Amino acid sequence: METTLLPTLMGGALMALLAGLDRMPVGQFMLCRPLVCAPLTGMVVxxxxxxxxVGILAELIWLGRLPVGATVPPDDTQASVGAVVLCALFAGGENVSAAQTLYCLLLALPLAKTGLLLEHWARRRNDRxxxxxxxxxxxxxxxxxxxIHLRGLIHFTLACLGTYTIVVGAGWVVGRALEPLALPVIGQIHFPVGLSLPLVGASVLLATLNVSRSLTLFCASFLAVYLAGWVL
Incomplete structure (x- = not known):
């Protein structure tokens, strides 16, 4: 199936809008979680x-910095959606490799910081x-x-679509420029680098959990899942 540019970008924009609005102003049905929005975006594109x-790698990072209350973390939701769209663009209709997937995610994650800035802009506008x-x-x-309620929703809509546009646009330009140099290196080390992302997310999550004996509970849960996988 040949990938065309416009349907891919429009499908990604639709998912970015739905997941972005679910992240804070509307619904909060957990569509914004990378483990949910990234596979759905993958189906669309x-x-x-x-x-x-992408959903598996980014989920624990998202959980480590939740958008709760007045807290405005980097927009890992748009980074996840944008990374999947970048995968579709780089693959050009072919099956994307593990190295390309990790490359697109590494391009998108730093650009999630723009989501923080644009959401602050939306909140300042809504404060008036x-x-x-x-x-x-x-x-x-x-x-x-x-x-006026609709105007407030429009501000968040613009922030979502603005973040998506920056993640995909800047990711595409930078990714194309660095691809000949970076992709071969990532191809050689993609397994340890990919493994490090959930570990970083788990570390941040453990550091922020306000639960007694959180490390003990985490290790016990991990060992229980590992044992179940080994038995089954």
Missing amino acids: GQLQAGLT LPDLLLARLEREDDAAVER
Whole structure:
């Protein structure tokens, strides 16, 4: 199946919008988790294997810095979606290799920082809306409630799509420029580098867990899963 540029980008943009809005302002049905949004994006753009790999590698990083309350971490959701779209673009309709998948994820993760900046922008814009709403209500403009709520949602929509555009656009330009040098190196070391991402996420998660004996519980859970896999 030949991959065309526009359907891939539009399909990725749709997933970026749905997952990005689920991340904070709408729903919060956990569609924003890399383990969910990356495979779904892979299905949309025809790279399911890459989506599953990206979701597994990025999930623990996302869990280590959750977007809860006033906390605004880097947007690992858009990084995951963007990484899968980059895989589809680099593969050109072929099956993407493990090295290419890791390469695209390593390109996308640093660009997740732009999501933090754009979400701060959206929140600053929305901070002005309550005063505007009060002024409209004083003039008995009841319909302004709906319009101003919609305006707040539009700000988050622009932040989501802006982050996706930067991740995919900058990732494509930088990735194409560095591909001849970086991809052969990643091809040789992709297994230990890929293994390090979940380990880093697990380390951050353990450091932030406010649970008594969290390290003991984590090790016991890991050994239980390992034993179950060995028995089965």
